[in-house]
Amino acid sequence: MKTLNDILREEFTGILGEEEFVEMIARNKLDTGVIKEAFDVLLEFKYQAVPDRGKTEFENYIINTIKSDK
Amino acid sequence: MLINSLRVNNFYCYLDENVFEFSKGLNIVSGLNSGGKSQLFNAFYWTLFNKVYVDIDSSTTKKEWKDADKIIIAPEKIEYESLIGDRIECFVEIGLTNEFHENEEPKGELVDYTILKSVxxxxxxxxxxxxxxxxxxxxxxxxxEINYIKSTDFNWFLNRIFPSSIRKFMWFQGETVDELYDFSKPSTLNNAINEISYFPLYDNLNSIVDASVSSIEKKIDKELRSRKKLTNDQEELIQKINTTKDSIAKLQQSITTNEEKVAEITEAIYLEEQKLKGFDKYTDLKVKINKLDSDFQYAKDRIDSLVGESKEKLISKWMLNGCDKLIKASEKNLKIIQAEIQSFQKSENPVPITLPGPEYVEKMIADHICYICERPVEEGSPAYKALELRLEDFKTNQDYKILNDNYTELNRARKKLLGILPDIEQEVIDHNKEIDKSIEKRNKIYNQKKVVFAESGVTKEEDISIGSSTASQILNKVESLRNNKDRLDKYLFNNKLEINDLENKLQDLLKVKSDTIKLDGGIVEEEARDYIILFSKTIALLRQRALTTLINEIQAESNTLYNLYLGGRAQGEIIIDRGVSVIDKHTKNIMSNLNTAEIVAQKLAVANSFLSLSEKTLGRSFPMIADAPTSDLDHLNTANLTKSLGKSFEQMIIMSKDYALLSDAERQAMINDANVVKYYELTNDLIDKDGPESRINKKTYVTVIK
Structure with a gap:
């Protein structure tokens, strides 16, 4: 059985396939691997109405991943 | 979730201990009327939600859901047979399996719960x-280890396993099928959808991403300052960017708040308009009645006025009629007078009437001398008598003259009055005609008013006044709400224009910034910003689409089930918008006057679609426990529906009298076809076969068929 996270991931992946976002990813040379991992970080905080901790973790993940990839 | 068992001990018609075991799939509890099915449903409801479906009061057989705090659920037999001071213990115990309640989302960690209520x-x-x-x-x-949930957490726990917004879908009371769901209030539909869907989670994700958008810009500026000495112009540019962003954020906040207000007002308008539906007829009635009342009053005033005028005319006529008679009566006498005058004027006398006056003739009589011929006049002589006659003539002549004058005057008045009388008479006749017409009109209005009342079904005029006054209050409220909404809409429109301008301005400023403030090797945070903006846009879009997507899914699921329940012969399709309606598949017109099978199928399909989508999207399954769901269906439809139902629920417990009519062979066929996992038969029968036909000698017997 699909988990809730599986369903949310599926929806997110679906929208990334839309033309507008495909172009945005290509134009800004974004790494789809990073996008998917960052979404998983977001999912860890899906039940939290207060965004502070989620924001820090999400942002740090992206920044640190970009830094480590350089 | 699965309901595994129910133990009922001394609950209404269930004496001592009765145990029911249920499994995944279709469970049937069959029994004729008074068999104990509804009390079995009550046993669940009493335990879980402290309510029972019982008679409103002793004077009626109508039932309602009542709080069970003060309701005695003990069997009458036990009460009857107990001695003063005896204690009676009653309890119901439900065994169920559910995802561990502390898990935020299903992990497949199933726990057995025991819910026991005793009194x-x-x-x-x-x-x-x-x-x-x-x-x-x-x-x-x-x-x-056995763990207990704190009593302070009972409501929270029960709401977690049986969410209140979709509880009615799980606990289906056939007699209250119309109340199964009511989506006339938009928030009711939204609440039910929130309960079975994950899309409120997008709100949380969106908040995180929005906070990151704002935060990453600050990080970029900080990084710039730490790595490069900025000029005053560059500092000013960054300041402008930040001010613009703050303005956009404030405006966005204001837009969100106002959009929420507009949604609340829209719902309030809708609710008021719904309320108005019961009262708008009073407004129309009031307008009609007011018009009729005004016409009635006009007709009444007209009649009063005409009668008043007519009275004067009648008095005049009455008086003139009297004169008329007198005049007519006097005519004869006047003629006699006239004849007398004429005969008098024709009479002859030796004494010329023209010469001496009456004083002169009087003196001649007194002096016994005729001064005309200078001769003595002896008393008793013919000359003397002629003088006396002449004197008499003078007197008579005087009287005749007065009489003649009176006659002339009376005759003139008579002629004048006789000329006026016919006109007055006609006028009175015309008046009377007009009065009759006005009375007819008044009566017609009175009857029209009676018809208006009869057609409206309202018997008391004050009901109309109260109703129309309420309608008027509602209309005023709706108008006031609409004005508020219009004002907010305008405000929102202007805010959106303003935010658009600010966003354009911000883009320009950011472009200037990226063209003029550059660092060798770039900034990681700037790259991160591109990722975050991508998230911001995609999640906002997912959030925006989620509700529509889910409603479409519920609608699709409802229609699949609706068709299944009607044996693939559904003529219509279910539409979920504001409320639930069924439209014709071909004409797309709303179908009214659905037959009973269609209504039951529709209600069950929508309820079940919510439950099954919850399972699909959130991994939370719910059983459906239905008392008399098919009570309005005929024999064939019941069997068809049962077969279809079994395929659409993870677990369903149906309590119904309809299966009791089946023969053993038919029942066995249905058990096989519908894949029935448990089948109980209830019989309410005498305890002492020779005893009285009374509740104190009856109980429900449970027979396990499968």
Whole structure:
């Protein structure tokens, strides 16, 4: 059985396939691997109405991943 | 979730202990009327939600859901047979399996819960009294240990396993099928959708991403300052960017708040308009009645006025009629007078009437001398008598002259009056005609008013006044709400224009910034910003689409089930918008006057679609426990529906009298076709076969068929 996270991931992946976002990813040379991992970080905080901790973790993940990839 | 068992001990018609075991799939509890099906449903409801579906009061057989705090659920037989001071213990115990309640989302960690409710009564002279309040205990086993849920958490726990917004879908009381769902209030639909869907989670994700958008810009500026000395112009540019962003954020906040207000007002308008539906007829009636009342008053005033005028005319006529008669009566006498005058004027006398006056003739009589011929006049002589006659003539002549004058005057008045009388008479006739017409009109209006009342079904005029006054209040409220909404809409429109301008300005400023402030090797945070903006846009879009997507899914699921329940012969399709309606598949017109099977299928399909989507999207399954869901269906439809139902629920417990009519062979065929997992038959029968036909000698017997 699909988990809730599986369903949310599926929806997110679906929208990334839309033309507008495909172009945005290509134009800004974004790494789809990073996008998917960052979404998983977001999912860890899906039940939290207060965004502070989620924001820090999400942002740090992206920044640190970009830094480590350089 | 699965309901595994139900133990009922001394609950209405269930004496001593009765155990029901249920499994995944279709469970049937069959029994004729008074068999004990509804009390079985009540046993669940009493335990979980402290309510029972019982008679409104002793004077009616109509039922309603009542709070069970003060309701005695003990069997009458036990009450009857107990001695004063005896204590009676009653309880219901439900065993169910559910995802561990502390898990935020399903992990497949299933836990067995036991929900026990008990109550003890004491027999007094005038009946049973509570020894203490009914007590609820909820326990579960994890890691080999029994744990108890705190009583302060009972409501939270029960709402978690049976969410209130979709509870009615799980607990289906056939007699209250119309109340199964009511989506006329938009928030009711939204709440039910929130309960079975994950899309409110997008709100949380969106908040995180929005906070990151704002935060990453600050990080970029900080990084710039730490790595490069900025000029005053560059600092000013960054300041401008930040101010613009703040303005956009404030405006966005204001837009969000106002959009929420507009949504609330829109819902309030809708609710008021719904309320108005019951009262708008009073407004129309009031307008009609007011018009008729005004016409009636006009006709009445006209009649009064005409009658008043007519009275004057009649008095005049009456008086003139009197004169008329007198005049007519006097005519004869006047003629006699006239004849007398004429005959008098024709009479002859030797004494010329023209010469001496009456004083002169009087003197001649007194002096006994005729001064005309200078001769003596002897008393008693013919000359003397002629003088006396002449004197008499003078007197008579005087009277005749007066009489003649009166006659002339009377005759003139008579002629004048006789000329006027015919006109007045005609006028009175015309008046009377007009009065008759006005009376007819007044009566017609009166009857029209009676017809208006009869057609409206309102018997009391004050009901119209109250109704129209309420309608008027509602209309005023709606108008005031609409004005508020219009004002907010304008405000929102202007805010959106303003935010658009600010966003354009911000883009320009950011472009200037990226063209003029550059660092060798770039900034990581700037790259991160591109990722975050991508998230911001995609999640906002997912959030925006989620509700529509889910409603479409519910609609699709409802239609699949609706068609299934109607044996693939559905003529219509279910539309979920504001409320639920069924439209014709071909014409797309709303179908009214659905037959009973269609209504039941529609209600069950929508309820079930919510439950099954919850399972699909959130991994939370719910059973459906239905009392008499098919009570309005005929024999064939019941069997068809049962077969279809079994395929669409993870677990369903149906309590119905309809299966009791089946022969053993038909029942066995249905058990096989519908894949029935448990089948109980209830019979309410005499305990002492030779005893009285009374509740104190009856109980429900449970027979396990499968």
């Amino acid at each position: 003890t009564y004491e027999k007094h002279k005038d009946g049973l009294y509570f020894v203490s309040k009914p007590e609820l205990t909820i326990s579960y086993v994890t890691g080999g």
